[in-house]
Amino acid sequence: MKKMILILITVFIFSSVPVQAKVQKENRLWQDESVYSIMIDRFNNGNTKNDADVNAKDPNVFNGGDLQGIIDKLDYIQDMGFTAIRLTPIFDNAKNGYHGYWVKDFYKIDEHFGTMKTFQELVEEAHKRKMKVMIDFVTNNVAASHPWVSDTSKQDWFHEKQEINDWNNQAVVENGWVDGLPDLNQDNPEVKKYLIDAAKWWIKKTDIDGYSLPEINNVPVGFWKDFSKEVKKEKKDFFLIGIMSKNTSTSLKEYQLSGIDSLFDSSYNDQLRRTLATTDQSFSTLYSNTGDSQSSFLRPNFMDDEYTVRFTNDIVKERQFPGSRWKTALTYLYTTPGIPIFYYGTEIALNGGEIPDNRRQMNFRTEKELIDYITKIGELRNQLPSLTRGTMEILYDKQGMVVYKRVYKGETSVIAINNTSKSQKVILTAEQLAADKELRGLLGGDIVRSRDNQYILILDRDISEIYVLTEKSGINYTLIGSLILVNILVFIFLFLLLKRRKNKKIE
Incomplete structure (x- = not known):
């Protein structure tokens, strides 16, 4: 009995217990990934034995973060739903080159970060967790103290020293010295071969999955055509994402044709920040530039990175609450076409102004509310193919209240974001969504059933919901x-x- x-x-x-079907994505694509972007030196100190010349109180020198520290936090990153990590340059750098962009040796790991064995372990441990790894590969310049600079036989490896005084003149942009660093001449066959050989060597040696390419617009597009062709021979689905120093005259189409898979768009980022740092702003300037989810050229969706002021700084200036603003922003980034690129510290709403203030040390002792929210939307993005591969259609948009749907192979997700200063009511019709079904909320648990061929959504201020369209559950x-x-x-x-x-x- x-x-x-x-x-x-x-x-x-x-x-x-309500059943939530977990749709297993077949053959994961890069557009299915979500990337956690890390400045190595500022993330986590896992090995104090490599802390030579470290001063954690000085933001302009090495603070102690290293590769072992990232290995120690891989589970932390994965638990938030991230499927890839991106690292700032790991190559040996000049004194105080904590950021990795003052390269002295393209074939050596900086001693502050660890050893080749440690990096190989990092990639291996990430792959065990089905996480991809990409690193910054610097091609535009080297450190002023690089041996090539004083080598008389390599003077034609560099452009003559000159400032960039016209960002609309591509020749000036490509030949000018950024921040006074010796500018490499990629039109020189020896330089081109050296950089491509080094890039291929790291893939063979470590099994990384992609490169992010700083100052991509400061290097001739012709170089990228040869670079992408050669490095992609080394590994299937190897990914190349470009980071522009500033918007220049070279079109996105030219980079796409050269083999670059994705490109940071600072103008789109500016629009995101203006719209989402405060309330009651129309989304129209955003979704008009959202892009085609079926396109082979993927947009990185990002609020900030190591070059920009922290988005939290924008929020504070608007006298808004960072937690609410970040939840709204991340919901939009995670549910529109593109790849979310998430700068370390976002999960604790880390603040910061201009460089180096935007590169503060990570703090793992913090409230978990925002982390829990990121974990939830990350889980939904990994479960619902419509959020990463679906078409996108705006159903409603008025002064900060937006509703849109993503459709993929019979799966329909409906995303409602109330970025206004008061509660909102939206009525969707049978022309917009199939009648006699229900919208099942996956964030707040809201259920909206079709009545008289209408769906009535009611959302409080600063609240978002991700629905899936399903059959009516009934009794x-x-x-x-x-x-x-x-x-x-x-x-x-x-x-x-x-x-x-x-x-x-x-x-």
């Missing part, structure tokens, strides 16, 4: 039957138990 009751109670519990007769049966059996069990006790007393 006891066993039977336990079985029925178990059936009851599981039948009462759960199995649940009701199980509940009645369990109650009857519990009553019988208690009755027999009392009767047995009475019989024992009589004896």
Whole structure:
């Protein structure tokens, strides 16, 4: 009798839990990934033995973060739903080159970060977790102290020293020295070969999955055509993402044709920041530039990076609450076409102004509210192919209240974001969504059923919801039957138990 009751109670519990189908994405594509971007020196110090010349109180020198520190936090990153990591340059750098962009040796890991063995372990551990790894590969310049600079036989490896005074003149942009660093001449066949050979060597040596390419617009497009062709021979689906120092005259199409898979668009980022740092701003300037989810050229969706002021800084200037603003921003980034690129520290709303203030040390002792939200939307993005591969259609947009749908192979997701200063009501029609179904909320648990061929959405201020369109759930007769049966059996069990006790007393 006891066993039977336990079985029925178990059936009851599981039948009462709403079923959320987990759609397994076949053959993961780069557009399915979400990337956690790390400045190595500022993330986590996992090995104090490599802390030579480290001063954690000085933002202009090495602070102690290293590759072992990243290995130690891979589970932390994965638990938030991230499927890839991006690292600032790991190559040996000049004194105080904590950021990695003052390269002295393209074939050596900086001693502050660790060893080749440690980096190989990092890639291996990431791959065990089905996470991809990309690193910055610098091609535009080297450190002023690089041996090539004083080598008389390599003077034609560099452009003559000149400042960039006209960012609309591509020749000036490509030949000018950025931040006074010796500018490499990629038109020189020896320079081109050296850089391509080094890039191929790292793929073979470490099995990384992609390169992010700083100052891509400061290097001739012709170089990228040869570079992408050669490095992609080394590994299937190897990914190249370009980072522009500033918007220049070279079109995105030219980079796409040269083999670059994705390109940071600072103008789109500016629009994101203006729209989402405060409330009651129309989304129209954003979705008009969202792009085609079916396009082979993927947009990185990012709010900030190591070159920009922290988005939290924008929020504070607008006298807004960072947690709410970040939730809204990340919901939009995670549910529109493109690849979310998430700068370390976002999960704690890390603040910071201009360089180097935007590169503060990570703090892992913090409130978990924002982390929990990121984990949830990351989980949904990994489960629902429509959020990464679906078409996108705006259903409603008015002064900060936006509703759009993503559709992929019969799966329809509906995203509602209330970025206004008050509660909002939106009515969707049968022309926009199939009638006689229901919208099941996956963030807040809201359920909206079709009535008279309409769906009525009501959202409080600063609240977002991700719905999936499903058949109406109706009455759960199995649940009701199980509940009645369990109650009857519990009553019988208690009755027999009392009767047995009475019989024992009589004896």
